[in-house]
Amino acid sequence: MTPKNQRLTLALLGVGAMAGAGLLALSALKDQAAFFYAPADVARDGPPLGRTVRLGGMVEAGSVARAADGVTVRFAVTDGHATVPVTYAGIVPDLFRERSGVVAEGQFRPDGGFRATNLLAKHDEKYMPPELARAADGTRLHETKSLAP
Amino acid sequence: MTAEFGLAALWLAAALAVLQAAAAALGLARAREDVAAVTRPAAVAQGALACLAMAALVAAFANSDMSVRVVAENSHSAKPMLYKLAGAWGNHEGSMLLWVAILGAAGTAVALFERRLDPRTLAATVGAQGLIAVGFYAFLLFSSNPFDRLVPAPREGLGLNPLLQDPGLAFHPPTLYAGYVGLSVAFSFAVGALVTGRVDRAFARAMRPWVLGAWVLLTLGITAGSYWAYYELGWGGWWFWDPVENASLMPWLAATALLHSVTVLAVRDGLRAWTVMLAVVAFSMSMLGTFLVRSGILTSVHAFAVDPARGSFILALLLLYVGGALALFALRIGTVRAGTTFDPVSREAGLVANNLLLSVILGVVLIGTLYPVGAAAFGVQLSVGPPFFDRAAGPVALLLVAVLAVGPLLRWRRDEAGAVLGRLAAPIAAASLTAAGLFAFNGFGLSLLPFLGLSAAAGLAVASVLPLTGRRLARVPLMTWGMAVSHLGVAVALAGMACDAAFTRETLVAAQVGQPARVGPWSVTLDGIAPRIGDNWSAVEARLTAVRGEGTPLTLRPQQRFFSDPVTTTSESAIATRLDGQLYTVLGRPDGQGRWQLRLWWKPFVTLIWAGGVLIALGGALSLAGRALRDRRARAAA
Numbered sequence: 001m002t003p004k005n006q007r008l009t010l011a012l013l014g015v016g017a018m019a020g021a022g023l024l025a026l027s028a029l030k031d032q033a034a035f036f037y038a039p040a041d042v043a044r045d046g047p048p049l050g051r052t053v054r055l056g057g058m059v060e061a062g063s064v065a066r067a068a069d070g071v072t073v074r075f076a077v078t079d080g081h082a083t084v085p086v087t088y089a090g091i092v093p094d095l096f097r098e099r100s101g102v103v104a105e106g107q108f109r110p111d112g113g114f115r116a117t118n119l120l121a122k123h124d125e126k127y128m129p130p131e132l133a134r135a136a137d138g139t140r141l142h143e144t145k146s147l148a149p
Numbered sequence: 150m151t152a153e154f155g156l157a158a159l160w161l162a163a164a165l166a167v168l169q170a171a172a173a174a175l176g177l178a179r180a181r182e183d184v185a186a187v188t189r190p191a192a193v194a195q196g197a198l199a200c201l202a203m204a205a206l207v208a209a210f211a212n213s214d215m216s217v218r219v220v221a222e223n224s225h226s227a228k229p230m231l232y233k234l235a236g237a238w239g240n241h242e243g244s245m246l247l248w249v250a251i252l253g254a255a256g257t258a259v260a261l262f263e264r265r266l267d268p269r270t271l272a273a274t275v276g277a278q279g280l281i282a283v284g285f286y287a288f289l290l291f292s293s294n295p296f297d298r299l300v301p302a303p304r305e306g307l308g309l310n311p312l313l314q315d316p317g318l319a320f321h322p323p324t325l326y327a328g329y330v331g332l333s334v335a336f337s338f339a340v341g342a343l344v345t346g347r348v349d350r351a352f353a354r355a356m357r358p359w360v361l362g363a364w365v366l367l368t369l370g371i372t373a374g375s376y377w378a379y380y381e382l383g384w385g386g387w388w389f390w391d392p393v394e395n396a397s398l399m400p401w402l403a404a405t406a407l408l409h410s411v412t413v414l415a416v417r418d419g420l421r422a423w424t425v426m427l428a429v430v431a432f433s434m435s436m437l438g439t440f441l442v443r444s445g446i447l448t449s450v451h452a453f454a455v456d457p458a459r460g461s462f463i464l465a466l467l468l469l470y471v472g473g474a475l476a477l478f479a480l481r482i483g484t485v486r487a488g489t490t491f492d493p494v495s496r497e498a499g500l501v502a503n504n505l506l507l508s509v510i511l512g513v514v515l516i517g518t519l520y521p522v523g524a525a526a527f528g529v530q531l532s533v534g535p536p537f538f539d540r541a542a543g544p545v546a547l548l549l550v551a552v553l554a555v556g557p558l559l560r561w562r563r564d565e566a567g568a569v570l571g572r573l574a575a576p577i578a579a580a581s582l583t584a585a586g587l588f589a590f591n592g593f594g595l596s597l598l599p600f601l602g603l604s605a606a607a608g609l610a611v612a613s614v615l616p617l618t619g620r621r622l623a624r625v626p627l628m629t630w631g632m633a634v635s636h637l638g639v640a641v642a643l644a645g646m647a648c649d650a651a652f653t654r655e656t657l658v659a660a661q662v663g664q665p666a667r668v669g670p671w672s673v674t675l676d677g678i679a680p681r682i683g684d685n686w687s688a689v690e691a692r693l694t695a696v697r698g699e700g701t702p703l704t705l706r707p708q709q710r711f712f713s714d715p716v717t718t719t720s721e722s723a724i725a726t727r728l729d730g731q732l733y734t735v736l737g738r739p740d741g742q743g744r745w746q747l748r749l750w751w752k753p754f755v756t757l758i759w760a761g762g763v764l765i766a767l768g769g770a771l772s773l774a775g776r777a778l779r780d781r782r783a784r785a786a787a
Contacts, residue, residue, distance in 0.1 A: 003487035010423065010501065017505040021512025028513075028541035029520065029533070036532040052536055070659020070740040089657055091383075091720070091737035091746050105534075118384070 043082035047108035055084060055114050056103040064098055077102065077114070088116040152217050155205025156296040159246075162198035162253060163286035165191050166279045169256075173276020177269060177344065185272040189260040192275045195282065196257030203237075203250040206295050210237040216302035219243055219295050225308035225714045227685045235319040236309045241443060241459075242295035244322065248439065249285050251323075251330040256282065259334055265355040266338075267347060274334075274341030281333055284466040292459050308714030311686070317377035321370060325397060328367025329435045332400055334359040335407060336432035339425045340474055343481040348421045353414035356428070358776055360411055364404045365769035371397050372762030383720040383735045385750045387649070387758055390538040395518040396438030399511055403431035406507040408769075409500045417561060419488040419497055423504070429478060433471045434511075440467050441518070492563040499556035506549040513541045543598055550605045550643065553636055554612035575615065580608030595651055602647030610640035627775025635768025642761025648730075648754040659744040669751030670697050671732055673705075678745060686710045688721070691736045691745060695725060707736040707747075731755050 036054045055077055063076035072089045075098075086104055096102060096119060104116035169191040176185025209217045210233050213226040223240040224233060232239075238247040256278035263271055289295070338356045342348045374397065379387040388394060407427040413420045444460030491497035517533045558572045584604040587595060613636035616629055654669035665674040676692040688708040695703045705723035712719070725732040730753035737746025 003490055006490045007422070007487040010420070013501070013505060014423070014508070017509050018512055021509040022516065024509070024541045024545070025513045025516040025520075025537075028537050029516075035534045035536070052534075054532060054534065066740060070742070070744045071657045071737075071746055091657075091735060091748050 038079045039077055039082040039084045040079050042084055047112050049108055049110060052105065052107055054103055054105050059098050059100055059102050061098050077104065084114050086114045086116050088119055093119055151205050151208050152296040152298065155202045158198045158202040158205065159290060162195045162202065163290060165195035165198065166282040166286055169195060169279030170276050170283060173272045176272055188272045188275045192256040192260040192279060196253035199250040199253030203246055206243055206246055207234055207237045210234060215306050216298055218297040218299045221299050221303050221306045223309055224306040225685065226305060228309060229684045231319060232309060232314045238322050239309050239313045239318055242293045245289055245293050245443065246295045247323065247326055248330055249282065249289055251326050252282050252285060252333055255331055255334050263355065265351060270341045270345045270347050273344040274337045277337035277340040278333060281470060284470065288462050288466060292462050311712040311717045311719050312381060315377065315381055317373065321373040321377055324366050324373060325370025328363050328370050329400055331363030331366060332404055332432040332435050334363065335428040339428035340477060342425060343477050346481065346484045348425055348485045350415055350418050353411050353424065357411050357415055358773055360404060360408050361769050361773045364408055365766045367401050367404060368762060368766040368769065371401060372759050376759050380722055380724060383722045385733055390535045392518050393442055395514050396441045399514055400431055400434040400438060402507050402511040403427060403434050406504045407431050409503050413497050413500050417489055417491065417497055419491060421485050421488045422482050426478060429474045436467045436470060440464055494564045494566050496556065496559040496561045499552060499559045502552045503556060506545055506552060509545050510542050547601055547605055550609055553639060554609045557616050557632060557636065558612065576608040576612035579611040580604045583607035599647040599651035602643050606640045606644040606647060610637060613637040613640060627778065628772045631768040631772030631775060634771060635765045638761045638764025638768060641757050641764055645754055645757025645761055649752055649758065652753045654751045656749045658747050659740050660747045661744050666747065666749065668749040671695050671751055673749055675745060675747065681708065686712050693734055695732055705734050707734045709736055726756060729753055
């Protein structure tokens with residue numbers, strides 16, 4: 001093989017690898033792109049079942065209740081258009097409050113309820129995600145970003 | 150005065166960076182050696198001044214000089230001294246100043262210590278480093294001045310985000326930045342070589358130690374960041390596929406590929422154009438990461454300020470530098486002749502496979518990170534999370550591990566497939582035995598990725614030490630030791646990740662005092678709750694006693710900490726490290742009936758993740774030391 005041919009082969013392999021990455025990412029994105037849901041999305045399209053998603057909105061006033069086991073919390077997430085009941089067994093974040101923004105990670109149950117395995121709330125006033133800020137203004141909440149570092 | 154001194158140093162450094170770039174350009178264009186000779190002294194002075202400016206900012210933080218805006222907005226006089234000092238880079242302006250100081254210091258190091266590059270390429274390289282610096286000085290001075298004064302000065306500052314008040318702040322950002330920004334040297338080398346057309350073995354040998362050094366620091370920085378997030382956030386996770394984490398992973402992937410392709414260029418004079426391209430890509434990823442993190446389009450503890458003007462400024466710099474380098478590549482790569490050829494079964498081919506797979510992972514992470522940002526620009530809001538990255542990058546990573554096991558066992562230039570299979574007998578046996586053992590103990594109870602991960606880790610661990618066997622160990626060059634240790638580190642980290650995914654046990658209880666809870670093999674009892682007072686916080690602290698079997702009881706003290714400046718609560722986890730894993734405890738809230746929430750994890754062998762990261766970096770350091778020693782001997786002999 002001449003150097004020129006080898007260079008061409010390598011270039012083609014490189015292009016092939018990039019195309020492979022693109023295809024791989026697109027096929028995974030098709031399943032995972034709809035990762036975030038607002039209650040209105042669920043009311044319109046039905047709950048996505050069998051996979052881990054995020055549900056975001058405001059904690060409805062007066063909806064937070066603790067179960068007798070001391071670790072399970074029930075509350076409702078609303079976006080002003082629809083409401084989803086959520087159960088969460090775990091330590092709630094420090095800034096989890098009624099009428100405040102929350103993003104729950106977990107799975108929908110067939111009955112339309114949501115079982116959260118993780119709650120993300122804002123860390124403090126300075127680090128509030130813009131979409132939660134929007135939700136706090138009463139406008140429709142769209143999207144989440146993780147609060148991890 | 151300190152602030153004005155810092156600002157003056159910054160302006161002067163910016164002027165010197167302009168001189169540095171202009172002298173290199175003029176000197177090379179007019180073939181005037183006396184003009185080009187100005188480049189290196191200018192780079193040294195520029196780097197020293199940038200570091201002085203950084204020192205001035207640290208001094209302002211140490212003295213709690215509240216008349217400096219960033220100090221007032223991000224510090225507090227009651228903070229412990231360590232967090233005052235490290236807090237200098239715990240904000241947007243300070244962290245960008247640290248970025249520029251490291252950029253200047255890297256240029257200084259090249260100007261002082263680079264001896265192998267021919268004078269013209271060296272002048273072009275140092276000039277390119279100056280050109281990069283000019284843009285970032287402009288960014289600092291025009292949109293993120295760290296030395297802005299506040300008139301009148303407030304009596305007290307607003308304080309630092311308590312999540313950042315941790316010893317990790319002193320170590321993680323500077324190390325990560327040194328690696329991240331250190332890659333600028335590889336970028337400048339590539340630009341320099343494209344300008345003079347000298348892409349050859351000497352170029353690769355000169356560039357390799359710089360790439361290695363940056364890569365070692367980047368590896369350490371990422372490892373430290375992962376451990377910090379693990380114990381500070383109290384979720385028990387060690388990697389979240391957060392865009393900010395991806396911003397540091399992408400340069401690492403590119404740098405890892407570059408490290409291997411530059412070896413092919415240095416040893417066999419192959420992969421010339423590809424290596425130059427990777428050097429450009431690696432630092433482009435660093436700049437992209439800076440844009441993602443510092444522009445405020447992402448939200449995390451790393452994104453300190455949301456200011457669209459800053460985002461546009463960095464985006465413009467990014468497009469200018471990356472676009473400029475790519476244009477130079479397109480114009481000049483035709484003058485670089487194709488390198489030597491090699492067989493499809495050879496060390497070179499193995500390294501090409503490594504590079505292709507690393508590029509695929511880089512592409513997947515890049516798409517997953519940028520897709521939501523791009524979609525947002527068109528008004529479509531979506532979010533890409535861990536399921537995407539696990540699914541798209543996981544299988545490619547396993548394939549890469551297989552290549553990693555085979556590659557070092559291949560000979561340069563040409564090898565026999567049959568002989569290679571023979572050399573692979575021991576690793577394949579180790580992987581199969583591990584797989585059989587896992588199956589015998591767990592049946593189908595183990596999910597696929599951890600199962601494959603543990604088996605692959607066992608095979609890789611054996612394969613990585615094979616290059617050392619059958620040789621007098623004292624005579625094995627340090628570079629070979631470095632390769633073996635780094636590859637073993639990958640196996641160790643992979644084993645830790647798989648163990649964490651497969652065997653972690655978690656318990657959540659509302660505990661009464663004296664009532665034990667079980668997590669894995671441990672029995673954990675809440676002995677009591679007591680208040681605690683720190684320098685700038687108060688806390689409720691649980692005293693937990695943990696016993697495993699008949700062993701000695703351990704005491705753990707997880708806390709809920711309350712900070713007043715700014716008003717925040719943080720959970721301080723308590724972790725007990727044993728040889729075979731970590732017991733991780735977090736204190737939650739009282740339930741109003743005398744019980745306290747406790748979240749407990751038993752994580753077998755989780756520490757291997759970070760031990761592996763340290764081993765990977767150690768291997769790089771060994772290799773670097775080996776090369777330095779060899780150079781010294783060669784110079785002594787000459």
